[in-house]
Amino acid sequence: MTWIQRWLPHPLFAGFLLLLWLLMNAFSFAHLLLGSALAVVISRVTQPFWPERSRIKYPGKLMLYLGRLLVDILKSNLIVARRILFHSRQLQPGFFTYPLTLTDDFAVTMLASTISLTPGTVSAHYDREGRTLLIHCLHLEDEAALIRDIHSRYELPLKEIFDD
Amino acid sequence: MTPSSMPFLLELLISLLLVTGALFALIGSIGLARLQDFFMRLHGPTKASTLGLGCLLIGSLLYFSFQKGTVSVHEAIVTVFLFATAPVSAHMMAKAALFRGVGKGGPSRNYPEN
Numbered sequence: 639m640t641w642i643q644r645w646l647p648h649p650l651f652a653g654f655l656l657l658l659w660l661l662m663n664a665f666s667f668a669h670l671l672l673g674s675a676l677a678v679v680i681s682r683v684t685q686p687f688w689p690e691r692s693r694i695k696y697p698g699k700l701m702l703y704l705g706r707l708l709v710d711i712l713k714s715n716l717i718v719a720r721r722i723l724f725h726s727r728q729l730q731p732g733f734f735t736y737p738l739t740l741t742d743d744f745a746v747t748m749l750a751s752t753i754s755l756t757p758g759t760v761s762a763h764y765d766r767e768g769r770t771l772l773i774h775c776l777h778l779e780d781e782a783a784l785i786r787d788i789h790s791r792y793e794l795p796l797k798e799i800f801d802d
Numbered sequence: 803m804t805p806s807s808m809p810f811l812l813e814l815l816i817s818l819l820l821v822t823g824a825l826f827a828l829i830g831s832i833g834l835a836r837l838q839d840f841f842m843r844l845h846g847p848t849k850a851s852t853l854g855l856g857c858l859l860i861g862s863l864l865y866f867s868f869q870k871g872t873v874s875v876h877e878a879i880v881t882v883f884l885f886a887t888a889p890v891s892a893h894m895m896a897k898a899a900l901f902r903g904v905g906k907g908g909p910s911r912n913y914p915e916n
Contacts, residue, residue, distance in 0.1 A: 662876065
């Protein structure tokens with residue numbers, strides 16, 4: 639282990655922290671120093687909590703994915719809003735389990751967050767042994783179609799991005 | 803610079819964003835009051851309020867960017883954190899509820915056994 643790896647175990651994370659610090663405060667040399675110190679200390683202290691390193695293989699595709707996610711969030715908001723206002727008594731909520739094919743921890747986290755942010759679904763439990771996600775759906779009609787949707791729309795792109 | 807020296811269109815856009823944002827926050831709260839069980843109520847805060855707060859923040863971003871003459875990034879950072887943390891808190895609440903058996907025998911079908 640070289641000294642740079644020991645002091646900066648997560649260079650991207652440290653860089654992100656520094657950038658965040660500078661954006662939150664006005665840029666000055668003092669803040670640059672303070673931000674750098676914080677970035678190094680925080681990324682070292684939190685190192686034990688990090689899972690094994692995830693590899694983002696295609697950052698461009700990740701941006702595309704996030705863009706599409708933003709559009710889906712807008713749509714899901716409208717759908718949920720309409721259901722709350724006009725159909726709140728006819729809803730048929732239910733749970734279903736989603737079989738995961740992703741293995742990377744960070745990719746699974748991304749998928750679970752995506753599911754929680756999009757139309758009428760919240761991820762409720764991650765079964766590490768069985769490799770399934772338990773999902774609660776506000777209005778569960780066609781389970782198989784929903785699973786197929788999540789698989790092709792979110793899981794496959796994530797698989798590609800993280801080369802999992 | 804006073805707010806009244808803003809171009810009308812910008813003012814209109816900001817007002818629209820504020821009203822839309824407030825509307826979605828209201829719908830989220832109505833959802834909390836009207837939906838029947840815990841897991842259904844969980845859908846309100848993760849979605850309706852996210853968009854509501856998103857609209858408010860974009861409005862605030864435009865307003866302060868125009869007033870100061872520089873891009874105001876605080877709101878953008880708040881938005882990023884909001885979208886990153888809302889699903890995590892929803893997930894933790896759902897986990898805790900499952901663990902305690904909240905909503906068992908309620909309207910949600912296929913309630914997990916263990």
